[in-house]
Amino acid sequence: MQQVKLVAELPEHADGVEAVLARAFGPGRFAKTSERVRERRAMPAPRLSRIALDGDGQVIGVCRIWRVEAGAPCYFMGPLAVDPAARNQGLGLTLARESTAACRAAGEAGGIVVVGAEKFFAPLGFAVTPKGRLFLPGPANPARLLWLELRPGGLDKVQGLIG
Numbered sequence: 001m002q003q004v005k006l007v008a009e010l011p012e013h014a015d016g017v018e019a020v021l022a023r024a025f026g027p028g029r030f031a032k033t034s035e036r037v038r039e040r041r042a043m044p045a046p047r048l049s050r051i052a053l054d055g056d057g058q059v060i061g062v063c064r065i066w067r068v069e070a071g072a073p074c075y076f077m078g079p080l081a082v083d084p085a086a087r088n089q090g091l092g093l094t095l096a097r098e099s100t101a102a103c104r105a106a107g108e109a110g111g112i113v114v115v116g117a118e119k120f121f122a123p124l125g126f127a128v129t130p131k132g133r134l135f136l137p138g139p140a141n142p143a144r145l146l147w148l149e150l151r152p153g154g155l156d157k158v159q160g161l162i163g
């Protein structure tokens, strides 16, 4: 892959991020239950989010992080997207890994929740949430509701409705 740089999200990335998300998810993007979480009380955390820039400075990937509440403060990851031309070279996993590391270093919340494929996120330590422990504000496959503890006991009080 050409030289790719990962940086924290800045306002100047907004148009590029929107273009990547539109290409990755299409018009159905705003119907996703994760969007219901993000439009509730979630606060964007741009310093913990990661943007992938190609050699020309164009946005080719994004992993956003939000601060949410679910019984206790936690982070909510997503959307995660990589431009089709840059896929299957490890960039998606690297974006998620670097955002996770930034959350861990920030130390403000005990864990991260994400809606996604367990197979994809398992290498980072994410696991399916225990049955009945967490709820999204809309329909979701419980097998895709994943979380990761950032410090010992960090998820002990995380429960209920996310958002």
Ligand SMILES: CC(C)(COP(=O)(O)OP(=O)(O)OC[C@H]1O[C@@H](n2cnc3c(N)ncnc32)[C@H](O)[C@@H]1OP(=O)(O)O)[C@@H](O)C(=O)NCCC(=O)NCCS
Pocket: 024, 025, 078, 080, 081, 082, 083, 086, 087, 088, 089, 090, 091, 092, 093, 094, 115, 116, 117, 119, 120
């Ligand atoms: C998911 C996505 C971000 C992965 O980006 P990427 O740069 O190709 O990821 P990586 O190269 O790090 O990892 C590729 C692996 O992820 C797997 N993968 C890709 N999309 C997947 C999905 N939706 N579910 C499960 N696994 C997926 C690939 O099969 C590949 O697995 P392999 O290494 O065993 O062959 C990218 O495919 C994308 O933008 N998809 C559309 C948006 C989306 O579905 N986002 C995920 C929401 S959680």
